[in-house]
Amino acid sequence: MKNQLVEIIEKYDMNGFKGRYDSSGRHLGGWGTDKNDWHGYCDYYVEALTEFKDKEVSLLELGTNYGCSAILWHDFLPKSKMLLLDIQETMNPKCWDIMDNDRFTYANCDAYDEETPSEVENLFPDGFDIIFDDGPHTVKSQKECIEYYLPMLNNNGTMFIEDVQSVDDFDELQQSFDETKETLEGNYSCERVDLRxxxxxxxxxxxxxxRVDE
Incomplete structure (x- = not known):
């Protein structure tokens, strides 16, 4: 049976980035996701997200880009409500036509600015069941994701920090996780997933x- 996320990618012709570029190589607008093109994440995410599939869940995505990964979550998790953040205004207008506009909020902002988390909490005061970090992929931003947004992770929720640049970076993220969880109530665990x-x-x-509280 074909992977459900791959089916969604094929349905909307989203496999790989398609777009215009300026002379420096910067995207000027486009379409697509790298979840099944450059990366091999789809099998893992189907397994990891199936427990949320028929539940009313809240989802935060840091680094929405063209919006095509948001379409994946929107269709795969039909009862989800999403907050989508990106520092660049690159989300394709087609996303508003494809997705139920009552189920997502899009904000053009720097998710890693220290003032942004309070604004996020105002928008979703009940926190998030799923958090995706798909931003700059620097250790600094990934550690800030943990520091700023782990406190918003609900019981039985999961945070996914994608595209860690080296296995050595896992140690720094582990340290940030260990330090942050000490400031929080609840039972947290972490895992290093290697899909190379x-x-x-x-x-x-x-x-x-x-996060799985006892």
């Missing part, structure tokens, strides 16, 4: 944090 064998891609590494 799927596409032979150096950064198919995901740092996963779960």
């Amino acid at each position: 064998h799927v596409k032979d891609r150096y950064d198919d590494l995901i740092f996963v944090i779960k």
Whole structure:
């Protein structure tokens, strides 16, 4: 049976980035996701997200880009409500036509600015069941994701930090996680997911944090 996320990607012709570029190589607008093109994440995410599939869940995505990964979550998690953040205004207008506009909020902002988390809490005061970090993929921003947004992770929720650039970076993220969880109530655990064998891609590494209170 075909992977459900791959089916969604094919339905909307979203496999790989398609777009215009300026002379420096910067995207000027486009379409697509790298979840099944450059990266080999789809099998993992189907398994990891199936427990949320028929539940009313809240989802935060840091680094929405063209919006095509948001379409994946929108269709795969039909009862989800999403907050989508990106520092660049690159979300394709087609996303508003494809997705139920009552189920997502899009904000053009720097998710890693220290003032943004309070604004996020105002928009979603009940926190999030799923958090995706798909931003700059620097250790600094990934550690800030943990520091700023782990306090918003609900019980039985999961945070996925994608595209960790090196297995060595896992140690720094582990340290940030250990320090942050000490300031929080609840029971948290982490996992280092190595998917480099799927596409032979150096950064198919995901740092996963779960909260399961006793």
